Amino acid sequence: GDSVTQMEGPVTLSEEAFLTINCTYTATGYPSLFWYVQYPGEGLQLLLKATKADDKGSNKGFEATYRKETTSFHLEKGSVQVSDSAVYFCALSDGGNAGKSTFGDGTTLTVKP
Amino acid sequence: ETGVTQTPRHLVMGMTNKKSLKCEQHLGHNAMYWYKQSAKKPLELMFVYSLEERVENNSVPSRFSPECPNSSHLFLHLHTLQPEDSALYLCASSQDITSGSYNEQFFGPGTRLTVL
Numbered sequence: 169g170d171s172v173t174q175m176e177g178p179v180t181l182s183e184e185a186f187l188t189i190n191c192t193y194t195a196t197g198y199p200s201l202f203w204y205v206q207y208p209g210e211g212l213q214l215l216l217k218a219t220k221a222d223d224k225g226s227n228k229g230f231e232a233t234y235r236k237e238t239t240s241f242h243l244e245k246g247s248v249q250v251s252d253s254a255v256y257f258c259a260l261s262d263g264g265n266a267g268k269s270t271f272g273d274g275t276t277l278t279v280k281p
Numbered sequence: 282e283t284g285v286t287q288t289p290r291h292l293v294m295g296m297t298n299k300k301s302l303k304c305e306q307h308l309g310h311n312a313m314y315w316y317k318q319s320a321k322k323p324l325e326l327m328f329v330y331s332l333e334e335r336v337e338n339n340s341v342p343s344r345f346s347p348e349c350p351n352s353s354h355l356f357l358h359l360h361t362l363q364p365e366d367s368a369l370y371l372c373a374s375s376q377d378i379t380s381g382s383y384n385e386q387f388f389g390p391g392t393r394l395t396v397l
Contacts (some may be wrong), residue, residue, distance in 0.1 A: 189344050200384060211388035250346075257324070261384035268337065269386055271324045 174272035191258035199260040287389035302357040304372030316371040
């Protein structure tokens with residue numbers, strides 16, 4: 169079945185540091201890939217997405233590239249801010265799986281001033 | 282109202298109570314979902330509805346009973362819950378249940394449930 173493995177947390181960085189959160193996946197078909205973010209006390213919200221190989225999703229300074237050859241979708245940001253502190257979830261959507269999205273376990277990021 | 286709304290935001294109930302969680306989406310989507318998010322556990326998909334028909338039930342105990350009267354509303358009826366059912370219950374919707382960007386999910390803020 170489909171699965172998503174993402175870097176274990178928690179991750180603690182200083183403001184303006186470079187961020188990478190690794191994500192790899194297993195899927196039978198050609199899934200769409202997503203990063204969601206969950207701020208404290210809120211639900212998940214879509215951060216960025218990519219629907220086919222070599223697509224790059226980007227939003228709010230975050231980027232991730234759909235790498236089919238390495239089955240990866242790593243999240244990166246060049247300079248994090250305190251306001252980026254949140255839980256980040258990597259996910260895939262495989263249409264052959266009744267529309268179910270498969271989520272990673274989430275990585276907690278804390279950015280200190 | 283825009284997006285996905287959930288009520289109540291917080292709920293405390295005893296094990297013998299009956300309560301319901303409500304979710305409403307204002308996005309014109311055809312699919313709706315219930316998830317359970319417990320501390321230090323992965324997100325758990327509970328139920329999937331497409332066009333008001335349940336298409337997935339992930340071995341959820343019968344003390345959780347979903348209802349989808351129309352494509353905009355989703356309920357989760359709760360009865361005789363256990364303390365381990367305490368969690369954040371998230372509702373989500375998506376355009377459809379096919380692959381591609383249509384399956385981007387839009388989440389509500391969740392209901393924080395505490396079972397005493």
